[in-house]
Amino acid sequence: MKIATWNVNSLRARADRVEAWLQRSDCDVLAIQETKCKDENFPWELFENNGYEVAHFGLSQWNGVAIASRVGLDDVERTFPDQPVFGKNGKDPVQEARAIGATCGGVRVWSLYVPNGRALNDEHMPYKLSWLETLKNHAQGWVTADPETQIALMGDWNIAPQDEDVWDIEYFRTEGLTHVSEPERAAFRAFEDAGYQDVVRPHAPGPGVYTYWDYTQLRFPKKEGMRIDFVMASPALSSRVTGAVIDREERKGKGASDHAPVIVELAD
DNA sequence: ATGGTAGGATGCCTA
Numbered sequence: 001m002k003i004a005t006w007n008v009n010s011l012r013a014r015a016d017r018v019e020a021w022l023q024r025s026d027c028d029v030l031a032i033q034e035t036k037c038k039d040e041n042f043p044w045e046l047f048e049n050n051g052y053e054v055a056h057f058g059l060s061q062w063n064g065v066a067i068a069s070r071v072g073l074d075d076v077e078r079t080f081p082d083q084p085v086f087g088k089n090g091k092d093p094v095q096e097a098r099a100i101g102a103t104c105g106g107v108r109v110w111s112l113y114v115p116n117g118r119a120l121n122d123e124h125m126p127y128k129l130s131w132l133e134t135l136k137n138h139a140q141g142w143v144t145a146d147p148e149t150q151i152a153l154m155g156d157w158n159i160a161p162q163d164e165d166v167w168d169i170e171y172f173r174t175e176g177l178t179h180v181s182e183p184e185r186a187a188f189r190a191f192e193d194a195g196y197q198d199v200v201r202p203h204a205p206g207p208g209v210y211t212y213w214d215y216t217q218l219r220f221p222k223k224e225g226m227r228i229d230f231v232m233a234s235p236a237l238s239s240r241v242t243g244a245v246i247d248r249e250e251r252k253g254k255g256a257s258d259h260a261p262v263i264v265e266l267a268d
Numbered sequence: 269a270t271g272g273t274a275g276g277a278t279g280c281c282t283a
Contacts, residue, residue, distance in 0.1 A: 010274085013274085034283090036275070215275095215283085218272080219272095219273095
């Protein structure tokens with residue numbers, strides 16, 4: 001079985017790319033982030049025509065997460081329990097469309113779009129950190145309750161956990177940028193402490209291996225990227241992993257998302 | 269030279 005995660009940065013703008021990728025990737029499950037649409041604009045037939053069931057959670061033109069599967073799609077859950085709310089200037093707080101879970105082929109899959117902190121002193125940063133801590137607390141509880149449970153927390157984490165996960169850590173430090181700060185990295189490590197493993201890195205080691213390249217500044221041709229998309233697997237799922245690939249080819253050419261798909265292969 | 273790109277309810281906000 002092959003499971004994958006991909007921040008597509010607008011499903012409607014990327015429909016042809018996503019369909020072609022589904023047809024050539026041979027993936028059984030795809031966790032999608034940044035669909036950037038509501039259900040009424042979701043391209044349901046794209047998935048149905050290619051043999052996938054799909055569940056979507058989108059509230060507006062922002063965020064939006066989905067799971068497509070050809071090995072079953074059961075017990076769909078929109079938002080994780082107690083998912084923190086966010087409201088600009090404290091107004092109209094809402095649980096944003098950043099998490100959807102479903103059971104696919106015996107694996108509890110979560111498609112996650114972790115909030116972008118924007119800046120170290122921005123109000124989005126404490127939101128990001130509490131969002132992660134709340135998710136971690138529940139994820140820890142799921143494994144404690146059933147040590148054999150197979151869970152994949154996958155998506156765009158908006159964190160570069162190690163210095164090698166950005167092209168120039170000194171640039172990030174000098175500019176005071178997000179994604180590499182100690183609180184963000186501690187939030188990521190907390191998932192590891194709870195038993196979840198980054199199952200891609202051992203099969204796609206750095207340095208210089210990334211999942212995201214900014215559209216600006218010629219970041220992709222200059223190989224200046226970031227590793228911020230992860231598949232964090234519970235212990236029982238980790239032991240099934242036989243390989244992993246970051247599909248850097250998909251970042252090439254006109255009309256690419258700024259993120260590459262990340263694929264994990266599981267033993268039967 | 270303080271730029272560049274790409275998406276969205278586009279002439280501004282988000283990444």
